[in-house]
Amino acid sequence: MASSPSYRVGVDVGGTNTDAVILDVRDANGPKRGILAFCKTPTTAPNVTDGIETAVRTVLEQSVVAPSDIGCLTIGTTHFINAIIEHDARRLAPVAIIRLSKSFLREVPPFSDFPPALAKIMHGYYGYVDGGLHIDGSQESPIVEEQVVKQCAVIREKGIDAIAICGIFSPIDEHFHQEQKVRDIVLREIPGADVVCSSDVSQIGFLERENAAILNASIMKFARRTVRGFRAAMKRLNLNCALYLTQNDGTLIDAPSAARLPIRTFSSGPTNSMRGAAYLAEGTGERTSKIVVDIGGTTSDVGVLLPSGFPRQASAYVSVAGVRINFSMPHLESIGLGGGSIIRVNNDDDKVSVGPDSVGHFLQSKARVFGGDTLTTTDIAVKAKKEEIGNPDLVKDLEENIVSRAQARMKLMLEKVIDQMKTSPAPLPVLLVGGGSVIAPTELEGVSSVVCPPFHSVANAVGAAIAKVGGTVDFIQSSTNKPISEIVEEGKKMAIERAVEVGASRESVYVAEVDAIPLQYVNNNEVRVIVRAVGELSDENVSKMKESNAVESNGDSEEGGDEIYQEADKTQSASTEETTKSSIDINSYKPSVVKSPETGVDEWIISEVDLEWLSDGCYVLGCAGGGSPFSEFLRLRDQVRAGYTMRVVDASSLKDDAIVYWGGHMGSPAVSTERLANDETEQAVVELMEYYGHKKIDAFIDLEIGGGNGLQGLALGSTKNQGCPTIDADFMAYLGRAYPTYWQTTLCAFEEAALVPCAIASGDGKTILMTKTTNDEIVDRALRAACSEMGSRVGMAAKPTTKHAVVNYSVLNTVSLAWRIGRTIACAHATNTISTVAEQMIEECGGPNAAKILFRGKIISVERRLFKGHSHGELVIQQVETSEQEDMSDLPLTPAVASGGVLRIPFKNENIYAKHVSDDGTEKYIATVPDLISVLDTQSGRALGVPEFRYGVMVTVLGITCSPRWTQTKKGLEIGGPAAFGYDIEYKPLGEYKEPRSVVLEYASNS
Structure with a gap:
């Protein structure tokens, strides 16, 4: 570390305390790890710089280090993210968004998934210009300057000066620099504007990247004022050193860059704690992954330090103030256990509970050791003589059995969350930090050692000081x-x-x-x-930053910007769009089934509530594949809000000569995450209609109910598109999306050449018709080859079918089933019965003879690989000890088909079979395709897709018997059974199939 500045000051600004340390990096290996002084002082409001100034002045005075000898000041702060969480309109600016794509992104506009209250503050304007890339880096369309100038005129007229620029696949734009070209034009047309390119903020995943860019643009002006406040405090302290802020990944960002990209600092606090813990405990164990437990007054935050010394990052998406982003954030789990957690004793059965509520910062007045009347975890620690805090005499009458039970409960809580965070079953060392760490036990199951390093209470400030x-x-x-x-x-x-x-x-x-x-x-x-x-930070860079570490004022005052947002604004009522789940009574809710005035047919009119439940249900029936329905849900929800109508009808109501179309998306999930839900399938339908000369279609049936394609029928039938009803059925459903190809459908099990003529459309003007084939399998192979050349995602419309085929070959009432499954999830959340959501799903699937809980446990291994374009791998789930499970003794849990040992689930995009391996090595297949195998997150009740599989997640594996459409013909099992995937396994039905109840028929009498 010789190239680093000799003295560093690290500061971490938390919600309760502001911590500071001064560190001499030359003595990093000494007994005090180079820490010369530390300070913990209350965080000040409304101006946090007062607390920073107090903390830094204290450590300078204690260490007797001259301000001129300080090489750099590094600050970690939650200040920026708090403004967003608090919906602070004084700190947030309205944002204009310019999207770059000639053909895509229109179906899901910006702010579609923002909480309405936050969108009301930030939603300024959005527009489109030509641009965007394909997944191979080629241009979808070049930038047209005149279009950008026109958008700038509108934005300027609206008085908006915070602008986000977002193009498809912009993070891989190495040749055209489209976002940067648009930014230069915007700055020319709107001088002084705050312009954010999404590619500077985040990575692939358009909607989440755009959301991150919007948050960043909205807070830039406040970030500049905050950074100037930091520099003003430095001036008062006579500090003429480089100023840095810490980022979410534990590295440094210079002050000017932090003012441009404040979102990079949103989650720096937990990262600083983990990095500081690793530094303080260095030399106490082998170089391996470590679990860091940061115990505060109310919660314990648990993260994983990789052997690199940096936190393991959260996979997929994270949420900030209810907004999904894919920005780099540390993977954390939090539980309601802290130094102020309240202990309660049930006098009837002597059960002891811990938290999750806490006395928080009132600990020194409410805890019993301080003369209060509330029993807390701190009182337990004092009674157990683990810590000398307050007056021990005030808890001397506390019964030993209460102390031991409370300690056992705290130990179990920590063991459970630690095990969820581990990357393998092997024991790992645990580092305890934070002011509340005194309540933690010195030994934990599944842990190789428990280390509470020196200066643990200010580990976050230490992490800031040592940032790389x-x-x-x-x-x-x-x-x-x-x-x-x-x-x-x-x-x-x-x-x-x-x-x-x-x-x-x-x-x-x-x-x-x-x-x-x-x-x-x-x-x-x-x-x-x-x-x-x-x-390590270079001396050359520090010197350079001393000379030029300044931020342009842009007309703002040097200080200020920390004013408290008026309470009246913070509690403004949400818009009427803040709908559904919080405002309805799930038990009394009835879907709207009405008679069509034109046909007299009973039609289910889809609402926002229905869409939400259908989305969750489709993912369960996707059996880990099919892609998330989230983007499609947003598209359809916005259509409902705009006044468009979607209808579902029972198959029996079709006319005998009805023209029925079907299809869905095919291609790379990576493309779907950039283009969002789009109208490629609608375009393919139009192409096929032109080929056949059809002026209208009578109905649409889903290719598959599982995953994102499960909502395609509603999109096609929306009055925004064909205006036809969607049939309550599909051609793959009780296969669940276990099959990644179009020829593996129930229709192909009964008919030859069932797919052609067919059409595919790329969404940007390219279409292909295929009119003849020798077999259905070659159709899928040919279309996928064409799909790769057309941008790697297309919509497909297959040969129109008939009422006879729908009634006799499809799986009926699967839209109803998805809705019912989604409703069970919503109901479980509303009634706090998530632990039995699988039992509730079983009832909706026909009862215990039709569906079963296959296994309960914890994911201990996930293997992924790519083979011939498909995602292959295996999921391993282990039975957990009773002590590791939630306390569900009062709830009726159905015994699983298998217990003990492990369950192995291979997947090829979707789950193929479930094989139980007992503790003695005995193996048994308990479910195989074409039966459905769905893995549910035990804590949320929702389905896990292949991308969400990770070690430590508690899961419930649900099996559902497939429709006899797959078993009544030899060909059905040939294309849908285990042999179709190369497994020599005999298919044995999981149970007896029971047709799902029709929502249309059930609620028609109530219309």
């Missing part, structure tokens, strides 16, 4: 002519150079993380490579 400099690259490249290993090596070199560019000393840089992800269904064998390199 990082550089990350994320790109997609073809592996056709170059091995993946060579591509990864190129990525490492790029990441190292980027770290050096932002201030790391070259000799200290090392690669901390590498990930190579093959992409499905794309041409040229593209692979996505993500590499992060880190290094």
Whole structure:
């Protein structure tokens, strides 16, 4: 660490306390780890800089280090994220969004998934210009300057000066720099505007990246004022050193960059705690992953430190103030256990509960050891003589059995959350930090050691002081002519150079993380490579920052911006769009089934509530595949709000000569995450209608009810599109999406050449018709090859079918089933019965003879690989001890088909079979395709898709018997059974199939 400044001051601003330390990096290996002084002082409001100034002045005075000898001041703060969480209109600006895409993104507009109260503050304007990329890096369309100028005129007229620019696949734009070109035009047309390019903020995943860019743009002006406040405090302290802020990943960002990208600091507090814990405990164990438990007054935050010394990042998406983003954030789990957690004793059975409520910052007045009348975890620690706090005599009458039971409960709570965070069953060391760490036991199950390092109460400030400099690259490249290993090596070199560019000393840089992800269904064998390199802060960079670490004022005052947001504004009522789940009585809710005035047919009119339940139900029936229905749900919900209508009818109501269309999306999930829900399938339907000369269609039936395609019928039938009803059925359902190809459908089990003529459409003007084939399997192979050349995602419309085929070959009432399953999830949340949501689903699926709980346990292993364009792998679930499960003794739990040992579930995009391996090694297949195997998150009751599988998640595995459509013909099992996936396994039905109850028929009498 010789290249780092000699003295560093680290500060962490929390909601309750502001901590500061001064560190001499030359003595990092000494007994005090180089810490010369530390301070913990209350965080001040409304101006947090007062608390920072107090803390820094204190450590300077205690250490007797001259301000001129300080190399840098590093601050970690929750100030920016708090403004968003609090919906603080004085700190947040309205934002205009310019989307770059000629053909996509229109169906799901910006702010679609924002909480209405936050959207009311931030939603300024949005518009579209040509642009965007395909997954291979080619342009969907070039930028047209005149279009951008026109958008700027509208934005300028509205008086908006915070602007987010978001283009499809912009994070991989290495050649055209579309977002940057648009930014330059905007700054020319609107001088002084705060402009954010989404590619500077986050990575692939359009909606989440755009959301992050919007949050960042909204808070930029406040961020500049805050940073100037920090610099003003430094001036009063005579500190003429470099100023840095800590980022979510534990690395540094200089003050000017932090003012431009404040979102990078949103979750720096927990990261600082973990990094500080690792530093303080260095040398106490082998270099391995470690669990860090940060115990405060109310909660315990638990994270994983990788061997690199940096936190494990959250996978997929995280939520900030109810807004989904895919920004790099540490993976944390929090439980209601802290130093102020309230202890309650049930006198009837002597049961002891801990939390989740807490006396919080009133600990020193309400805890019994301080003369209060509330029993807290701190009182238990004092009674157990673990800590000398307050007056021990005030708890001397506390019964020993209460103390032991409370300690046992706290121990179990920590063991459970720690085990959820582990990446393997092997025991790992635990580092305890935070002011409440005194309540934790010294021994924990599944843990190799428990270490409470010195200065643990200010570990967050230590983490800020030792922060490194990082550089990350994320790109997609073809592996056709170059091995993946060579591509990864190129990525490492790029990441190292980027770290050096932002201030790391070259000799200290090392690669901390590498990930190579093959992409499905794309041409040229593209692979996505993500590499992060880190290094020590260089003296050269510190010197440079001393001279130029300033932020342009942009007309703002030097200080200020920390005013408390008026309470009247904070509690403004949400708009009427804040609907559904919180405002309805689930038990009394009835779907709207009315008679059509034109046909006299009973029609189910889909509402927002119905859409929400259908979305959750479709993901359960997707059996881990099919893609999340979330984007499609947003599209359809917005259509309902705009006054469009979607109708569902019973198959029996079709006319004998009805023209029925069917289809859905095919292609790479990575493309879907960028283009969002779009109208490719609608375009394919129109193409096929032109081929047949059909002027209208009578109804649409879903290809599959599982996953995102489960909502396609509603989209096609919406009055915004064909205006036809959707049939309450599908051609794959009780297969659940266990099959990733179009020829593996019930229709193909009964008919030859059931798929052609068919059409596919790319969504940007390209279509293909296929009119003849020798068999259905070749149709899927040919279309997927064309799909790769058309942007790797298309909509498909297959050969129109008939009422006879629908009634005799489809699986009936599957839209109803998805709705009922989604309703059970909503009901379980409303009634706090999530632990029995699987039992509730079983009743909706026909009872215990038709559906069964296969296994309950915890994911202990996930293997993923790519083979011939499909995601393959295996999920391993282990039976957990009774003590690890939730306390559900008063709830009627159905015994699982298998218990003990482990359950193995191979998947090929979707789950294929469930094999139980008992403790003695005996193996038994308890479910196989075509029966459905769905993995539910025990804590939320919702389905887990393949992307969400990860170690430590408590799950319930649900099995549902398939429709006899798959078993009544030899061909059905040939294309839908285990042999279709290369497994020599005899199919044995899980139970007896029971047709789902029709929502249309059940509620028609009430219309």
